[in-house]
Amino acid sequence: MRRLACAGAALLAALASAPTLADSASIRVPADAPAAWKNECSSCHVAYPPQLLGKSSWHTVMKGLDKHFGSDASMAAADAKAITDFLDRYAPPDGGRHDAANGRITQTQWFKRKHREIPASALSSKEVRSAANCQACHSSAEKGVFSEHQLTPLGRRFED
Numbered sequence: 001m002r003r004l005a006c007a008g009a010a011l012l013a014a015l016a017s018a019p020t021l022a023d024s025a026s027i028r029v030p031a032d033a034p035a036a037w038k039n040e041c042s043s044c045h046v047a048y049p050p051q052l053l054g055k056s057s058w059h060t061v062m063k064g065l066d067k068h069f070g071s072d073a074s075m076a077a078a079d080a081k082a083i084t085d086f087l088d089r090y091a092p093p094d095g096g097r098h099d100a101a102n103g104r105i106t107q108t109q110w111f112k113r114k115h116r117e118i119p120a121s122a123l124s125s126k127e128v129r130s131a132a133n134c135q136a137c138h139s140s141a142e143k144g145v146f147s148e149h150q151l152t153p154l155g156r157r158f159e160d
């Protein structure tokens, strides 16, 4: 009986820790995504789904929109609040592999692990330009889908 209880506890612990590491199946655009997120956050790059970055890291991004990675992405306060609330609902908790002090998904341990087979030179190459340019390699990135089975011809070159 005791052993069974232990196995149960281990399973519960494993389940509890699962959401901290987004696998491609858990990454999606939630149905309650506000219009502001769909419109504003996709105007310069794909709208990165909330599961990709830890809570505090998203806050860093949302507090610095006027100086956003060299761009001005500021917007009406009400829109920014709706987006922050939305990100809060689906972001993984702090302290996992999705944290990045500078708000870059591409600097998280999670991202680096998923792309460990891809040389840094390829990510900054002329074709890709930047690791943040997900859609160069992920054919359904605009829909928030990042499965390894939905890659562009360029992306397939880096498959393991």
Ligand code: HEC
Pocket (backbone or CB within 6 Å): 037, 040, 041, 042, 043, 044, 045, 048, 053, 061, 068, 069, 070, 071, 072, 073, 083, 103, 104, 105, 106, 107, 129, 130, 131, 132, 133
């Ligand atoms: C005016 C254009 C613009 C808008 C609007 C914009 N961004 Fe960005 N964003 C950028 C640029 C430019 C970068 C840097 C891209 C690069 O390094 O290749 C960036 C990068 C990012 C990154 C880091 C990507 C990485 O991992 O390197 C995140 C996260 C991000 N944006 C989130 C958002 C969110 C959330 C919104 C909506 C609230 C938004 N952006 C709206 C221009 C914009």
Ligand code: HEC
Pocket (backbone or CB within 6 Å): 023, 024, 027, 052, 105, 106, 114, 115, 117, 118, 122, 123, 128, 130, 131, 132, 133, 134, 135, 136, 137, 138, 146, 147, 148, 149, 151, 154, 155, 156, 158, 159, 160
């Ligand atoms: C230079 C091409 C390239 C860029 C840019 C890129 N990826 Fe990837 N990504 C890949 C490849 C190739 C794989 C499959 C890796 C493998 O097979 O080991 C992958 C795997 C993944 C996976 C895991 C898929 C799975 O089914 O397990 C996720 C999630 C992911 N990428 C998200 C992103 C996000 C988000 C961005 C942008 C912030 C991005 N990628 C940018 C090429 C790229």
